Amino acid sequence: MPDPTIIPCLFYRDAPAAIAWLQRAFGFHALSVTPGPDDTILHAELAIGPAVIMLNSARPEMGWVSPRDLTGLNQSVYIALDDVDAHHARAVAAGAEITHALADKPYGGRGYSALDPEGHFWSFGGYRPDLTATA
Template sequence: MPSTVIPCLRYRDALGAIDFLCKAFGFERQAVYADENDGRLVDHAQLTYGDGMVMLGSVRDDTPFARHMVQPDEVMGRETQCACVTVRGDLRAHYERARNAGAVIVDDYEEKEYGGAGYSARDPEGHLWYFGTYDPWAIA
């Protein structure tokens, strides 16, 4: 069953972010809805990775919800949460792909005491991502 919790992000260059997330992290475009008045703005996009998904759109200030969100560079690069993505397969290759595509590696690839391995990275607009092989559903 696909995940029922889906992170939602905003990007100043949403189309560029979609390209980066697909190239660097292996996401796939499921749906991208561009603003009819300005083809550079993204009203809504859905990117999948395995059974998971992230949704994203362009930074805007014309909706009530938009007032609740800030970008990492507006809060000194800090985040209150990050997307955690379970990688099924070669995590070292995933790490190298991300690094070679320009992801800023925050925590290098590391084997974890509790099982699996992981690393964390920032995308070009500073959003924090964690990728690992640990599958919390496997212990349920």
């Protein structure tokens, strides 16, 4: 049996615009996009390297809302990268709202955080957890 895989699933008011922005600013590419009625997205899978996220249009009737509909953040996504400096430059050039400046981290690695246009909190860095460690 394969190891478990964790895949964040995010909700957007304007999922088609979010897909385009995530590709331009953060370097994702679409694996699949299933459109829905009225310019919505029923399901999309985006990848950056081996990391995958899923996203779809917000559906408030099911409790699926964009962070813009909340009073605070309830989650964040961290993606480990090899060249975080180049990734940061790409995000800045695309107009990403940088919330935590690119810096060396006391726990190791180097990283930064940004908000996407709908308020999802993203962190990118060179830190990778030691999967052989036990608590």
